[in-house]
Amino acid sequence: MSGQPGRTLVTGASSGIGLELARQLAQAGVPVLALGRNVERLQALQKAHPLVDTTACDLRDVAALPGLAALWAARYPDLGCVIHCAGVQHNLRLDAVDYGAANVRAEVDINLVAPMVLTQALLPHLLAQQQALVVHISSLLAYVPKSRGAVYSATKAGLHLFGDALRVQLQGSGVRVVEAVMPMVDTPMTAGRGRNKLPAAEAARQIIAGLATHKSRLWIGRACWMPVFLRLAPGLLARAMQQD
Known part of the structure; x- marks a missing residue:
């Protein structure tokens, strides 16, 4: 990836988009520090890609993140x-009988609090680099929420505004x-x-390609239509998002 600064830390790298990002970055010659909770998948990833180092990490343990970040910054001075x-x-729905306070807390901690705390802890190290990147994997639901995902939508909206403020x-x-x-x-x-879901591998490919464009916001896949709908037909977009 052109302009990619140093080693890349990827959270959620044991499945989905995170796994594909780790794989594709390593295949492109970028050293990766892959974090995730599934130890077996992380081990398989590291075995398949020599440029990938892995660490089992539960982002729900927010209090542990600053100490871990200090260790990673010291161990990987090229982390950028x-x-x-x-x-x-x-x-x-928020009123579902099997959706309790622990579920709410886990969504907020993993989706919003952990990125904030981890960014804060790594910021002095990143600022010491000639160039560095902080990338938030956001969602259409940060802009138009859905009824069966109130907390998730709120966390992605928070991540969106956190990124804007940090910028x-x-x-x-x-x-x-x-x-x-x-x-x-x-x-x-x-x-x-x-x-018609976007394959995770294609999502990762578009993210990596987009990072080389130096844009501050990347609209991936069908999300590329979001700015047009937000401007011209916000009501239609809101109704479409409720179909899932």
């Missing part, structure tokens, strides 16, 4: 890109903040839902 890809979505704070530095807005992608998280 962080891709926040890990995510969890419970496809349920303003870092103006004039060598750290670039990018939001990649995804349509529904064919991953374990979306199994059994939706039609």
Whole structure:
């Protein structure tokens, strides 16, 4: 990937888009630090790609992230890109009987709090690089929510605004903040839902290609129509998002 700064840390790298990002970056010659919770999948990834180092990490343990970030920065001085890809979505209404406070907390911690804390912890290291990247894997639901995903939508909206605020704070530095807005992608998280889903491998390919364009916001797959619909037909877009 042209202009890719150093080693790339990818969260959620044991499945879905994160796994494909780790694979494709390594195949392109980019060293990767892959984080995930599934140890067996991480081991298989590392075995298949010599440029990939892996670490089992549960992002729900937010308090542990600053210490881990310090270890990673010391171990990998070439670390220059962080891709926040890990995510969890419970496809349920907020009043569903089997959706409790622990589920809400897990979604918020993994989708929003962990990226914030991890970015904060790694920021001094990233600012010391000539160029660096912080990439948020966002969603159409950050812009138009759906009824069976209130908390997920809220976390992605928060991640969107966090990225915008961080971009303003870092103006004039060598750290670039990018939001990649995804349509529904064919991953374990979306199994059994939706039609015409974007394959995870294609989503990863478009993200990597987009990072070389130096754009601050990447509209992936069918999400490329989002700016047009938001401007010309927001009501139609909102109704379409409720179909899932």
